[in-house]
Amino acid sequence: MPLREAPVELPALQPSPGQPFGLYVHVPFCFTRCGYCDFNTYTPAELGGVNPDAWLEALGAELELAAARLDGPTVSTVFVGGGTPSLLGGERMVRLLGMVRDHFVLAPDAEITTEANPESAWPDFFSATRTAGYTRVSLGMQSVSPRVLGVLDRIHTPNRSAAAAREALAEGFEHVSLDLIYGTPGESDDDLLRSVDTAVDTGVDHVSAYALVVEEGTALARRVRRGELAAPDDDVLAHRYELVDARLSGAGMSWYEVSNWSRPGGECRHNLGYWNGGQWWGAGPGAHGYVGATRWWNVKHPNAYAELLADGTLPVSGFERLDGDALHTEEVLLKTRLRQGLPLDRLGDAERQRAQTAVADGLLASEGERLVLTPRGRLLADGVVRTLLG
Template identity: 70%
Template sequence: MTLTPAAVALPAVTPRSCGGSSFASPSSSLAEPPGSPEHRGQFGVYVHVPFCFARCGYCDFNTYTPAELGGANPDEWVAALARELELAAERLGGPRADTVFVGGGTPSLLGAARLVQVLDQVREHFGLADDAEVTTEANPESTSPQFFEAIRAAGYTRVSLGMQSVSPRVLATLDRIHSPGRPVAAAREALAAGFEHLNIDLIYGTPGETDDDLLRSAEAALEAGVDHVSAYSLIVEEGTALARRVRRGELAAPDNDVLAHRYELVDATLQAAGMDWYEVSNWSRPGAACRHNLGYWGGGRWWGAGPGAHSYDGVLRHWNVKHPNAYAQLLGEMTLPVAGFEELTEADRHTEDVMLRLRMRDGLELALLDPGEQERAAVAVSDGLLTSDGERLVLTDRGRLLADAVVRSLLG
């Protein structure tokens, strides 16, 4: 359900066996969702930074260039964010954040001083757990040794760098603006500043990419000393510049067989270097998995602050207005900038639980499936897509290549 922003009022939801909605009253507690016992009690804060210097051709995220905004004012965004965090903490009763993730967009475009302000606001309004994981995404071109030193001193514990590829040809096709060698240099600067946990993002399957392009990119990430790699197949999203080029025949659409082969190349390269997969698209060294994302996948709860950000309290999901100007206007009136919401049914939560948890290395408890789903799981085991020890279902190597299809088959 999408409502006109000015008309939105977050609903009071009748408490049920799984717990009450966080919007029942300003002092209500978060609901207890089903999910992984390790993560369902986790509370995270996601902060969406909507600014980018330029729009990448494949990206359909809620981001805006200065030209699209008629000149962006990051200070106004920081002020509006502070008001949202204040209102959110009052609404939720102030749970401490176990994890914080600043994403976008390009958070590093804010500069170190504003990123420090963002974390200070989360700390002021929610507080941080003693061992909180605090991550920011960064574009390598908008970082420096001084940038990393300042945010590390402020309490950031993890950085995620967008490399995508080291091939100039691939970067040009993706409309990425960083130079091929800059991500590795930025990673080394972050490590020198004291960051123990560092992620690099890769994209595979770009038209014109070769096996060698991808292998050199994966090897460059490893040589940079990171302890986490995320690798995603290129998806041609409707409405993007890339989709228009594919539609005009300028570029070939990614081929599924090629994508599967490239995934196997990434997996083999990273595992040979001591990184193991813990989610279908994520590999890490021991102890370096992203706890914030594990919270999403394991049924945790989070508040998403910023234009277009989504939140989830275990029962109710809501999302903010997308445009930064509308976002700032509503918060200037001390109104939460909610655009719409949905209450998840037990069936909805079950579907999401199966979909997300089966993608993880720990797999899915067989007992969570109903008899029909268990029968279909037995077929997937016999087909070599899942393994089972009688208690848990885990994707095989072949199953990882077909993870979405396996989920659909289980859910019928």
């Protein structure tokens, strides 16, 4: 049992008018820990007695306290992430959404997303969640190559992801996404292209593709440090990104954020809310929220989370108030990554001059009053942002 954490009192929160409001729910459970993952997740052996039902009860208490702190914003998107939400099973996922509706007003066209892992999401899970009102499912595919899945410590079989995507579509989900990882040690161009083609062939309307990042403290980082695996190579990652983009674009999926492609109407509205400066309440262990100019984060361990809520206390571990400079930096960082681009009028004079240099270097293109990353600029998006901000 972890030492009890002292909670932090949040300041008054007032959602900014005219901005979308979302709700993020963090499910901290995973059956096993993938070697590359540094998310706030816990396997059964690590939990020391916290079970999904106790977590769900604590979550309901947080949602009740959250609703009392806010001035009744209408929720336009809900995103249940993790961790592995599908480990909860369909019945608990139905209860979870019911608790959200008990405490918040959902927009009539609310987008309600759940993440799922292929090995724990089956037709009965998709049927239950779709009937309950979930509108979108995001499946962790990563790869169809057995050797790539092995390096990543994924436990699903190569064909299960595609089968799960088809099952979700058959159960009535209009929006289904598959997540890929590229640049894993030992991966070939062929491995990646087979994974992309498999994703496209399922008929999903959204694909995310992320370069493998070796995060400190993970099993993957330890293997790289010991020399068992090679670190991802930047040139290889750039080449693989170009392969992904060409294949998805050829299949009718357009990029709308550097790592995300969709068919028309398939964009993830919840994530667009993040990238466009929207606001959200983050519920669950380790979840982050952002309202007005305040960002906060919850205590991480499910035991500490449940203990605080049992006492009627919000499980907040810390918060920060963002000043004008910090808000500007985030706007440039996030909107530059979007296909709609960064409005030129959001930049100061010096930043506009630096933007023209980036245009001349072929990293940005001027589209009306917006700056949009070129194909080469997408490969160097972080560097482009640093250039703009000086």
